[in-house]
Each structure stands twice: as structure tokens, then as C-alpha cells.
Amino acid sequence: MAQQAYVRETADSGSGPERRRDRFRRRLGRTVSGWRGDRRIWRRGIVLAALAVVIALVMLLHAQIPNAVGNLGSLTETFLPWLGVFVPVLLVLGFVRRSATALIAVLLPAVVWLNVFGGLLSDKSATGGDLTVATHNVNADNPDPTGTARDVAASGADVVALEELTTAAVPVYEKTLAATYKYHAVEGTVGLWSKYPMTGVQAVDIKLGWTRAMRATVTTPEGRIAVYVAHMPSVRVKLAAGFTARQRDKSANALGEAIADEKLPRKILLGDLNGTMNDRALNAVTSQMRSTQGAAGSGFGFSWPASFPMARIDQIMVQGVEPVSSWTLPQTGSDHLPVAARVNIATSS
Template sequence: MRISEPVRNSGASDRLGRFVLAPVAAVVAVLLVLPGGSLLPTVRPWLGLSIPVLLLPALLRRSRPALLATALPLAAWLAIFGGHLLPDRDAASDLVVVQHNVSDENPDPAGTVRTLVAAGPDLVALEEITPAAVPAYAAAFPAAYAHHTVHGTVALWSRHPLIEAAPLDIRPLGLGDDWNRGLRAVAHTPYGDIAVYVAHLSSVRPGPTGLDTTRRDDSARKLGAALAAERHERVILLGDLNATIADHGLEPVTAHLATDGSDFAFTFPASLPIARIDQVLARSLTVTSVRTLPRTGSDHLPIVARLTV
């Protein structure tokens, strides 16, 4: 006696693929390539998680329309972020720098400094360093970092002499003189003088119409103007910019500086990092790698970057 195989409902599979899975895949593909404000560039890497969710039912139901449609977001994601999947490489470097928002509530300045200097940096930039905490941080840095400057709540420690250290006014419109979250110094390195900027841009706040980036974008424009006027050819910017590099609000800055994009190096929040808002960018130097360091007493993870001259 011959037992017949059950007949597959290919029509239902095609309907699911054509009218549900395929449109969703197309939307994901559009979101991956669509220019966005602040929110979309932040979540864009995570859109890749939707691809296996779409691919699995398409495979199980053997839906050709769904499989073809899922190839679109897959190709878009790989084109944008595929380099992040490559094995870590030994990046060349002439300079090593560390960037960290240490948090104004950090209970362990000494332990934080130990984590940062373990990476062997030439420069260490800190944000949210309160006046009361400055002595603790200064005491924790080894003698090799004899040069430092602090302005407002941002600071720079260096192995190399610092000259021309001064505050950098990137205050958003409407804030007073007590808002001081930028500095500029010139580091006298073996490779020549390098202008070093440390900046902490305004935070992005939820508003009635979405994310309010007005103050952050104002800070970015003022920082961009300072970079455009910088007379030194070689420039390094370290800071908590409260934005991913793809954020259009940073265009006044990224018009003058660039960074390495081959590593995710998510920094915030430290407990479950979903985005890199701490950045290292440069001009006339090449940022060859960016990676995170172990967690400190901050709500941000530190990053270490390698640069070549």
C-alpha cells in the first residue's frame, strides 16, 4: 500500500512571503540605506537582527519571493557593517589615545585611571570630571603623564608637553559661562605639534516630537567652526559627542575629521552598550582602530584608538 505525501500549500506560502515577509524585508532594506537624524543611525546596526527572523520562515516555507526580498537587507547590512565581522587585525600605530566619559558619579577614580593607562596611551581625554574629583584623578596618573590640563569638566593627560592649553567655547545658545565642556591644547609629540581637542557635546533629550538634538547640534556647529579655523595641519578630537559618526548632527565635525569605522566599539550604556557615542577623530593622521576597554565606575565604556602619522 502506497502512502502519499502530504501536499504542500504552496499558495499559502507564496502569500505569506509575497504579502508579509517581502514587504517587511523591503522596509528593513530602506531603513538601512535611508538618511536619518539621530535615532536611525544609532539603531541601524541592530536592524541586522531582523534578517534571520525574516530568513527562517522564508526558508521553512520555501517562499521564493521572501527569500529574494530578504537578500536586499542582507546585502545592505553587509555593505555597511560587513567589515565589523572581519577578524581583529594588528593595527599599526604611531600614537595611542584613550577617550572616556568618567561620569561625575564615578566612585573609583584611581581604578578608572589604572584601566585607562593599562592601554599604554600617549593621550587620555576625560569628560564629566568634577572639580572635586580632579585631585583624585591627578594623583592616580603615573609620573609618565606629567602634562595635563583641566578646563571645566573636561581634561587631558599627556606623555608629551602640552602648550596653548585653553578652554574651547562650544556652549549651546542660552547656556551660561558655567557650562564649560571643551578644551584645546597643542601636544608637542615626536611627530611634531598636534592640536588636540577634547569636547563633551550636549546630551540628546526626548521631546514632544521625538529626540531633541538642538543643543547638541549647536555645540557641534561651534566645534566644527573651531576645527575649520585650526591652523595646525594635524588634529585629534577626543570626546563624548553624544552621537554616532553616522548622525547627521555631527556633519559640521565630520566635514573636517575622520575615524576608523571597522569596529563597532559600542560605549553606551556601559551595562548593555548599544551605540558608540564616544569618539576619536583626526585630520592628517589616520585612525587605524578603535576598541573598547574594560568597564570602569562610569556609565560609559572607555575606548582606545590607534593612529598613524
């Protein structure tokens, strides 16, 4: 009899994972049963529900948030994807508060976020392509420019743009990259290195008073392409002034005009734009060019800050060229991550 009882107890107890699942089901059942008899589940969590609706409206109507006061609209758009973090937080709080109203309301920002950003979660990269390009803000205070140059060369890129070059660091980059890139040019604080011949090199005036943008014609085996390199002015978030981006916005408009006036049909823009593709202030550029990350990347491709990337402000954009794949490169001595893309020129119009 004792042996039969032992066998029955062992059989009922099951394995460890099975016991945990059974305990979870019992607790969930008790919670649901408790909620069924609680008429307050619809009255609790009104504040949580209101927050969920506000977050959803911000994502839907971000373009309507005015920039007149502290560039609040651009600041919101810079970190817009991160509003999705509030969805699981509100979900947990809704369960804790035992609020059916809050839990239902949380569905609204979840659906909106997936509608706006869900497409970026899929891997759109493909194989092929005939030109690999990369861009990297190397940081003026980079403690290891030689190592950074080696890392960039090891990426296999055919064309590399570097931003935030200092007078002292330029010879280091030139020497380290010389073995990989036969052609290069530096204008102000930006430079372009290429395995293919470069002509028509010139500075691009982005209304700063000093040079932080350039263009060159790169002659690849598949044809000529206009390559632009740009480093937009930095932006800051200040308590009194808000999101100080006026100079960046002015430079973006000037860059957009230069690209629009470009005679060559195939164009690539490489650089640190100090703004994301959601930021309306970059419309002069983004309205006429495609982001390789959005078209052929996987995920958001955040590039800054390198220690914990929160925004994609380093961009590779194209016009008249077909993006094939896009990715970020490993961290160097800079506070930005390098970004790279593979494009197809031969089949582009």
C-alpha cells in the same frame, strides 16, 4: 543470522552526529517536497516581505528621513546597524510561514546591510604607529574614580582625555594619574593628560554657557599635534518631543567651526560626542575628520552603555594623521567604555 542482523543495524545507525545529520536531511527533504506542491508559498508572507522591503529602504535612504519631527532621522541613524537584527528574525518567520515571497524579500535588507556595514566586520587594524590616545567619559557619578584612573593609565596611552569630570573628582584623577602623565590641564568638565609637553591650552566655546570642550598643542617626538577634547550635550528620547538633540547639534556645529579654524595640520578629536558617525547632525565634524574605528578598527566598537554597548558615541577622530588601530578598553566604574587608538604621526603630511 541474529549476529548478522545486529551488525547490519549497527552499521546503518552510524554515530550520533551522523544520525542527527541524516534526520535533518530527511526533514529538509520532506519540507522541500511539501513546498513544491504548495501553490500558496507565493501568496503567503506578503506582510513579512513588505517589512523586509521597508527595512532595506530605511537603511538605503536614512539620510532622507526628516529631522523636522522629533529628530527622527538622527534617532534612526544612531541605531542604524541594529536594523540588521531583523534579517534573521524575518528569515525564521519566512520559514515558519512557508513563504517563498518572504524568503526572497529578506535577501534585500541582508544585501543592503552588508553593503553599508559589512566593511566594519573585518579587522582593519595594523601594527606600528607612534602615538596611542584614549578617551573616556568617566561618569560624574562614578563610585570608583581612583580605580577608573588606574585602569586608564594601565592602557598605555600617551595622551588621555577625560570627560564629565566633577570638581570633587578632579583632584582624585590628578593624583592617580600624576605618576604616568607629567602634563595635564582641565577646562570645565573635560581634561587632558599627556606624557608629552602641552601648550596653547584653552577652552573651546561650543555654545553651552559653560565649558565642555578644550584644545591643546601636544608636542610629540614626531611633531606637534592639535588635540581637541569635547563632551557634547546629552540627548534624550521623549514620547512627546521625540529625539531631543537640538543643543547637541548646535554644539557640534560650533566644534566643527573651531576645528576648521585650527592652524595646525595634524588634529585629533577625543570625546563623547553623544552621536554616531552615521548621525547627520555631526556632519560639521565628521565631514572633515576620520573615525579611527571605521578606518582601523575591528567591528563596530560600541561604547555605550557599558553594561550592554549599543552605540559608538565615544569617538576618536583624526585629520592629517594616519589611524593604525582602534579598540575599546575594559569596563571601569563608568557607564561608558573607554576607547583607544594608535596613530602614525611621523608619516603623516
